[in-house]
Every structure is written in structure tokens, then in C-alpha cells.
Amino acid sequence: MSQPAFVYKTFARRETHPARMGALARLHGLAAPSPEGCSMLEIGCGDGGNLIPLAEAYPRSSFVGIDISEDAVHKGRAEIEQLGLHNLTLVCADLSNASVDEGAYDFVVCHGVYSWVAPEIQRAILTMGRLALKPHGVFLVTYNTLPGWRQRGVIRDILGVGAGSRADHPLERCALGLDFLKLVSKEKSAITTSFGRYITEALERFDSSDPSYIHEEFLGRHNEPLLFTDFVSRAKQGGLQFLTEARVVMTSSDDLSPAVQEYLETLGADYVAREQVLDIFRNRTFRETLLCRGETRVDRGLSVDVFKSLQLSSLYTAIDSRDLARGFRERTSGREVVTPPGDCTNLLAVIDSCGAQGACFADIFDRSRISMELAERDLLIAAVTLWRSGFIEVTTAPLSSLERDFDTVTTTRYARLQARSHPKVTSRTHDSHPLSEIERKALLMVEGAMSKRSLVTLLLSDMDQQSAEIMVNSLAERGFL
Ligand SMILES: C[S@@+](CC[C@H](N)C(=O)[O-])C[C@H]1O[C@@H](n2cnc3c(N)ncnc32)[C@H](O)[C@@H]1O
Structure with a gap:
């Protein structure tokens, strides 16, 4: 078995969260399960850094990862043991001859592998993904794109x-x-x-x-970027079909010029050609494509009932909730944007007020009635617009399985382990961040569930009260506490 040159560090990848993939699957007519009680396979899982936080968050789900790197798999297994997880298995095997439980998985993920391996391994990835999928399963593959x-x-x-x-x-x-x-x-x-x-x-x-x-x-020895249309043809040969992209904002043309919109119109219902053209207009270099079995019936019209059944959460938080004109800050990157006044901005503020976990459409409709006078249909249009523009996301369930109030803080066991030695730490929203030394120290101070106030008090030996409060709130807002 040829071993990779050095161990690649694997981190949580937000798009691979089963609650996110599941929501996209349901919106396309596939009966995806909730993250608790699902099965997920990761092909080329490295040291399991993407699967471990999911296995901890969803103890009633089962996770399997396959990777050729003995070092990575051993490292991952040691952490799994340290965390006492019994629902995640890492298998050390070469994809060219590895076996997989057929039709056993709701979700299959292969991130950062397809473009970077030899053609026979690329074929093995698509074959394995197809074999592993349940009839309504979804398969996320990432790859570099041309032109x-x-x-x-x-x-x-x-x-x-x-x-x-x-x-x-x-x-x-x-x-x-x-x-x-x-x-x-x-x-x-x-x-x-x-x-x-x-x-x-x-x-x-x-x-x-x-x-x-x-x-x-x-x-690296291999790097094969390819046209989206070629990837779809290969997937088809492997018994798979294109479902959608993991980042919905990339499939939307709302922000492109009227001339481009007009051009896209000429492509009619050919959604594969449309996606290919969009790659060129966006000079796209990378894709995170969701596939499903070739014979599965896919519904490409947006179902209002399905959308209303999902959990909506804001990826942005208001800089000042009493003055929305000051704009919003992206929760993960801190990037600031100013949104035009109107229904979408007001609705974004309502969804933001539900915290990183968000809320279901019915709750948001109730809350929005206090500040906005909109019929349900108009609120729905605004919500879909926010989703297609990348301001909010939809999931099949809240991203943390822990029910908690906003004044109490807890950490995951994996985040504590990472805070001691890893370059990045995974949040409950399945994002990885390079936290500062003092932020790591704060995570390690949390014992079980404690009040925010107690944590701030513990931090007073390192910083003043106001800075401690700001830091604790920021950690909580980003899903670390
Ligand atoms: C760039 S890393 C990506 C790892 C992980 N998915 C991530 O997101 O960080 C590529 C991974 O594919 C694995 N890999 C490459 N060729 C393989 C093969 N033939 N069989 C199994 N795993 C392979 C490597 O060991 C490595 O862990």
C-alpha cells in the first residue's frame, strides 16, 4: 500500500454536515433523515477531523471513514478512543480495493480527494459512493474546476x-x-x-x-481540474446524477447582470449547461457537488412545504440590532456587509435574533409579526431570497443536539481536545477556526454546564470584565460555547 508523503490535517467542513446536506436533499424531493439517526461514510477521511465532531454530536448515528494513510488513521483512532466514541470507525484501506457496505449510507462525503488522485482511484471513488448510497442517499464530492x-x-x-x-x-x-x-x-x-x-x-x-x-x-503528483459537464458525465457513467451544489449561493444567478440572466434564459431547462456557464461567469475554481443515484426521482421545483419544514439560521449577525443600517457581520469571518433596507433586512434581523441555531419557519413567522406586517407568502419569498443570496442557511435540524439557554455555556469534548493541541477548533456549527490562546484557555475553563457570568469571572485574572464578556459572547455566537 503506497503511503502519502506526509499527514494532511483534516478539519470539519461545514458543507458536509448531514443537517445541511439533508436539507438540500429534501428540497430536491429526497427523503433524507435528520442528523440524529443517520449513517454517513467519508471516503478519504484523513485523521477523521470531519467525522469526530459529528460522531460526538449525534451518538445515535453511525459514521465510517476510509483512508489509506496509516498515520492519519492511527491518530484519528487514538482521539476516538480518548473521547470514548463508539459510533465512528476509521478503516485503513486503499480505495482501489476497499469494500463498503452496499446501500447502507444516507450520506457519503469525499472532500479534497477526487482531483488529487490517479484516474483509477477517481473511478473507485464514484463506484464506492454509488454502491454505498441508500436509494435516497446523497453523495458530496469536491473537485477543482475548469476553466x-x-x-x-x-x-x-x-x-x-x-x-x-x-x-x-x-x-x-x-x-x-x-x-x-x-x-x-x-x-x-x-x-x-x-x-x-x-x-x-x-x-x-x-x-x-x-x-x-x-x-x-x-x-502533489496529481491535480486534475475538470469541466463541470465532464464531471457530470463521469458521474453518470458511474450510475449517479447531479443533484445540486452544497453552496446554494453558487447556483443562483440573482447577482449577475441582466445580459447574463438573458443568456441563461436561452439555455432553458438544461440545468447542467446552466451550471457550466455559471462556472465561467464566476471564474469558479472549485466545486462541492451533491450527487444521488441515477435512478432516484429528483424534483427541481422548490417545494414551499419542504422549505417551511426546515430550520432557518442566519449566517450574519446585526452589528447593532437597534440600528440595522449599520449592517451585519458574517458570524464565521467577521466580514461586514450593508444590506438594503426592506423586508429581507428586517427578516434577517429576526432570524439572527434566534441565535446561531436559528428556528423553524413557523417560529420565525410568529416572531416577525412583532416587527413586520407581512403575509406568510411574502415572508416566505423574503426567506427564500435570503437563502439564495447566502445570508441564511437551511438545515433539517438545529445544528447542536444540546438544548441550552443563552446564559449557560458548555463545550464539546472534541473542542476541548482540539483547544489543547490542534491548530483549529471545531464549533457546533461544524466550522473550524484557529482560536487565540486566551479563547482556547476559556474553552478549557468550562466544566460541564456553567453560567456565562462564572466563566467571565474566571477570566478576570487574564483580562478586564468588558473584554471577557465580549470574548465569551463571541465564542457563544460562533457556536464554541
Ligand atoms: C487532501 S487529503 C483530504 C483529507 C480529508 N478529506 C480532508 O478534508 O482534509 C486526501 C486524503 O485522501 C487519502 N487518499 C489518497 N489516496 C487514497 C487511496 N488510494 N485510498 C484511500 N485514501 C486515499 C489521503 O491519505 C488523504 O488523507
Whole structure:
């Protein structure tokens, strides 16, 4: 069994959460289960960093991960044992000859593998995903796309030449490749051209990238970006069909110009051609595609009843809930946006007031009646608009299985383990963040369930009261507490 060059660190990936994939499946007519009581397989799971927090959050669900890396699987198994999880198994196997329980999984995930392995492993991924799926199961595959990735291919070529054959270790190869790229960026022919600007931007991006990512993406042996239409053809040959994209905002054309909208109209109901064209208008380099079995009946019209049955949560929080004109801040990145006044902004504020967990449509309708006078149909239109624009998300259930009030804080066991030694920590919303030292310390201070006030008091030896309150609220808002 050939082993990967060095262990790639795996983190929680929000799109793979079964409550998110399940909501998209239900909106397309598939009877997806709730996250509690489901079965999920991850192909190329690394050290299990994506599956472990799910296994902890949903003890009545079962999770299996397969990966060829002995080091990664051993590391993951040690953490699973440390956390006392009995519903997650990591299997060390090569996908080219691994077996899988047929028709056993509601959700199958393969992130960061397809474009980065040899063609026979790519075929094995689609075959395994198809075999593993239940009739109504969904299969998330991520891959690099053309034509957007073609430009990045230039950077990959330069890094490859720079690394040459002078070093074997991935970290040394990264360093050599990056030094060479910097040298190229300073040359006169690069400084004055758009090519030079592109290299400088790439170097800026690499500044905040993990070397394991740079190695895998730009120096690894395989990297096959492909046209979306080619991916769909391969999926079809493997008995699968395109369902939708994990990020709905990417399938929406609402923000594109009228000329583009007109062009898209000419494609009629050919949704695959439409997606391909959108990749070009957005210069897209990466896709997170949901597939399902080829024979499964897919409903592409949005069902109002299904939408109303889902949990709605805001990805943005108001900077000042008494003055919405000040705009909203993205919960995960802190990026600030100003939304135009109107129903959508008011509704976003109502959904935001339900916290990171959100609420079901009926509750939001009730709450919104206090501040807005809208008929249910208009509220629904506003909610769908917010969802398609990426301001809110829909899930089949609240993302944390812990029922808690806003004044009490708790942490997950995995977040505490990560706070001690991992570069990033996983939140209850299945996001990974590089928390600061003091934020990590705060997580480790929480014993069982405690009041926010007690945690703030414990933090007073490190910071003043106001800073401690702001930090604790921010950790709670992002789903760490
Ligand atoms: C870039 S990592 C992605 C890991 C993980 N899914 C994540 O999101 O971080 C690619 C993973 O695929 C695994 N892999 C590559 N070839 C494989 C094969 N033939 N069989 C099983 N796993 C393989 C590697 O060991 C590695 O853990």
C-alpha cells in the first residue's frame, strides 16, 4: 500500500454536515433523515477531523471513514478512543480495493480527494459512493474546476519547477517552490504584467495557507481540474446524477447582470449547461457537488412545504440590532456587509435574533409579526431570497443536539481536545477556526454546564470584565460555547 508523503490535517467542513446536506436533499424531493439517526461514510477521511465532531454530536448515528494513510488513521483512532466514541470507525484501506457496505449510507462525503488522485482511484471513488448510497442517499464530492483552475495551473507549474528534484520532504519542496515563485514575482517581466499581479496575489494567499494544503494542491503528483459537464458525465457513467451544489449561493444567478440572466434564459431547462456557464461567469475554481443515484426521482421545483419544514439560521449577525443600517457581520469571518433596507433586512434581523441555531419557519413567522406586517407568502419569498443570496442557511435540524439557554455555556469534548493541541477548533456549527490562546484557555475553563457570568469571572485574572464578556459572547455566537 503506497503511503502519502506526509499527514494532511483534516478539519470539519461545514458543507458536509448531514443537517445541511439533508436539507438540500429534501428540497430536491429526497427523503433524507435528520442528523440524529443517520449513517454517513467519508471516503478519504484523513485523521477523521470531519467525522469526530459529528460522531460526538449525534451518538445515535453511525459514521465510517476510509483512508489509506496509516498515520492519519492511527491518530484519528487514538482521539476516538480518548473521547470514548463508539459510533465512528476509521478503516485503513486503499480505495482501489476497499469494500463498503452496499446501500447502507444516507450520506457519503469525499472532500479534497477526487482531483488529487490517479484516474483509477477517481473511478473507485464514484463506484464506492454509488454502491454505498441508500436509494435516497446523497453523495458530496469536491473537485477543482475548469476553466477557472487553468490560471492556477500556471502557479502549480512554477512551484513544481522551483521544487524540482532537489528535495524530497514536502515542507522543503514547498519552501523551494515558494522561494522560486517570489523570485519570479520580482522580475521586471512579471512586475509590469497581469501575470505578475496574479503571482503576487497567489503569494499573498499562500501567506495564510497551511503548507500541507500548498503541497497537496500545487506540488502533489496529481491535480486534475475538470469541466463541470465532464464531471457530470463521469458521474453518470458511474450510475449517479447531479443533484445540486452544497453552496446554494453558487447556483443562483440573482447577482449577475441582466445580459447574463438573458443568456441563461436561452439555455432553458438544461440545468447542467446552466451550471457550466455559471462556472465561467464566476471564474469558479472549485466545486462541492451533491450527487444521488441515477435512478432516484429528483424534483427541481422548490417545494414551499419542504422549505417551511426546515430550520432557518442566519449566517450574519446585526452589528447593532437597534440600528440595522449599520449592517451585519458574517458570524464565521467577521466580514461586514450593508444590506438594503426592506423586508429581507428586517427578516434577517429576526432570524439572527434566534441565535446561531436559528428556528423553524413557523417560529420565525410568529416572531416577525412583532416587527413586520407581512403575509406568510411574502415572508416566505423574503426567506427564500435570503437563502439564495447566502445570508441564511437551511438545515433539517438545529445544528447542536444540546438544548441550552443563552446564559449557560458548555463545550464539546472534541473542542476541548482540539483547544489543547490542534491548530483549529471545531464549533457546533461544524466550522473550524484557529482560536487565540486566551479563547482556547476559556474553552478549557468550562466544566460541564456553567453560567456565562462564572466563566467571565474566571477570566478576570487574564483580562478586564468588558473584554471577557465580549470574548465569551463571541465564542457563544460562533457556536464554541
Ligand atoms: C487532501 S487529503 C483530504 C483529507 C480529508 N478529506 C480532508 O478534508 O482534509 C486526501 C486524503 O485522501 C487519502 N487518499 C489518497 N489516496 C487514497 C487511496 N488510494 N485510498 C484511500 N485514501 C486515499 C489521503 O491519505 C488523504 O488523507
